[in-house]
Amino acid sequence: MSKKKSAYLIKQRAFLKVFLLAEIEKGQSYGLQLKKIIRHKFEAYGFEPDHSEIYRSLKELTRDGYLKKTEELVEGADLKTVEVYRIKDKDKVKAYKELVKPDLDRSRDLLRKAIDEIYS
Amino acid sequence: MSKKKSAYLIKQRAFLKVFLLAEIEKGQSYGLQLKKIIRHKFEAYGFEPDHSEIYRSLKELTRDGYLKKTEELVEGADLKTVEVYRIKDKDKVKAYKELVKPDLDRSRDLLRKAIDEIYS
DNA sequence: GTATGAACACACTGTTCATAA
């Protein structure tokens, strides 16, 4: 007997994780660089998660086998290193994206419906 | 120096409050009845907030002067009463709805943008 | 069972602290 529980909008963590995967698919990156990418892409919407939330998401994605992390020297700098993330398992990433898509669509549609109901 | 802080999606409480106002604008109602209305309108999206969350929202809206609450006898029943809510200040409600709309639109657009970025 | 509301508990996430280059 599965008691279907209520779902409001997709959680920030899940939102961030799928976005980070899509971004890292385009090319390797690291924590604060991803934060900047998010800032630029979503600045019109006032969204820029805290660095801790990004690190937490990357950590989970690595722990769960979607990403691999390597410490690499920063070009130009002396001994400065950054933690670079790459896709570890393409198929797994693809499956994850498809898994999350319904929840993203549902969230968008829920807002659409509410806006229509409230302001029509 | 106002440090503009990040905003993810609109909070459930704010979402609920504006929806409840719009619903009560259509006619008086009470807690669990509003819960049922929400269930039916959003069942396609799996959204049905807990009764406590609805009572909390109604309490805030009453405290802040948007709604008025009266205890009324349930028709047909003996001495059973319900807490009926009505709009207290139409202009204030209208202003509140306009205040919240940008955040609803922003949330919907943020999801739109993300879905487009991730799955394009 | 329906209805209301408070009390409790915890998940999520923002802030701060620590460390290093």
Place this chain on the structure above:
DNA sequence: TTATGAACAGTGTGTTCATAC
């Protein structure tokens, strides 16, 4: 300063408990 990560702390919300009809 940039970069990473852990630790701390508060907020929001789901679960449970209490009361009444």
